[in-house]
Amino acid sequence: MTVTTTNGAGDVAVLLRRLTGDEKHEASAHSTLDVLWVLYDRVLRVTAQTVDDPLRDRFLLSKGHGPQAYYAVLAAKGFIPVEWLDDWAGPQSRLGHHPDRLLVPGVEISSGSLGHGLGLAVGTTLGLRAQGLLTPRVYVLLGDAELDEGSNHEAIAYAGALGLTRLTAIVIDNQSASHGWPGGIASRFTVNGWIARTVDGRDHDQIEAALRTHEPGRPDVVIAQVRRKADA
């Protein structure tokens, strides 16, 4: 088994095509790709060698749907062998249509059913705090349609009321929620005391700047806007 490490976002696009086997789809079709790349290339303090380090940053993909970009980034960063991309969701594959933490090194949670990641992220942040592990930050990625699930709003209200620090939510907003979010997604968080920043979900510098800006005593959320799924 060989692990190939690559270093550029361009290579990720190649890996993504290798995974999907679909030449027609540009990498830009995948709404999460740019945010995931910025996270793993510039922000997260976790490597293939530190996936079990208690002091690592945690990234939780709550929105387990469409994990191709996630797998491609993990392969590009050497967490998994690129060969794994060739048998996506096959009978022997470790890479399913939803990721499994028991099968994929670096995957923090098994997800797929929407509305579970934010609660797990709040618990992870609290667990680290209770053990005095104050350097790791917990990032959790959700979709705008995933916010339909009421369980998210339990977590948003509680984390805000607690003023929970070292927790960053990221909402990929490709306007796919059936009934939309009148008044905006950010307001659902800010009314509960979160800091919210809205960025162009394709602009790496904007994404990085937002992911690196925190305020004491408050959780934060980055709304990454990308084109509608149907337009992409």
Next chain:
Amino acid sequence: MRDCFVRTTTALLDDDPRTALVLADISAAAFAPAAARHPDRVLNMGIREQLMVGVAGGLALTGLRPFVHSYATFAVDRAYEQIKLDLGHQQVAAVLVSVGASYDGSQYGYTHFSPGDVALLDTLDGWTVQVPGHPNEVAAMLRAAAAQNNKIYIRLSAQQNITSRPATGRLELIRASSNPKAALLLAVGPMLDAVLAATEGMDVAVAYTNTPRPFDAAGLRATRHTTVIVVEPYLAGTSSRVVSDALRDTPHRLLALGVDRVDLHRYGAPADHARWHGLDPAGLRARIEAFA
């Protein structure tokens, strides 16, 4: 039993920095002293049971041993998918401690009943289920749970037997019968006294367990009885699967008594509901005599 739970869990939080407690307002006042001493490990979500179990999953992912507590219907029925996915599917564990067993909250009505909690957990892999029959059985269960890493459900009840018995994980023979053709009554948790009263003067054996999962299949086979009557304080038939499996190589008869699968739309006292479900001594005796 709830008082014992509060006392023992408070002590565990003092003694073991690995333990944490996640609440959804239920019993929060009773745990206020513990919360004051351990604000990072005693966490009250407010009335948010999905979050309660999700947070427990997150705490466990970081290596803590979370205790989770609410009414059975909110902790298990309402948060079932979180139990399935945020604990089981992540391969992490918690200790769920419920109150309001079956119809303990009789005056609150069906919204506060959970006769199906053990059956729901039986759909999942690897849950230990403990049903204490006396408050004195609770502390040892909690202390043992704190020291382990497996998924444990402790079902507290306001119903209890007169005497307490140890939690061995095995069937305990309370009354033997020299007649192998006699029926074996298997009483779970607080059903024991009603079973003993119901079978007074009858030629039957009586066994007790306060740990119905994992089921002591070897212990049941060792009794050599092949007519078995299970009396459990939750949904009737919940244990039929494990009893039938334990006796799969032996021709046997099984009567499964417990809470009926019916919403009575009634209030009253727990004793009234026991009678309506045929779980009082008279109701039990009539059905036992008809079967055995």
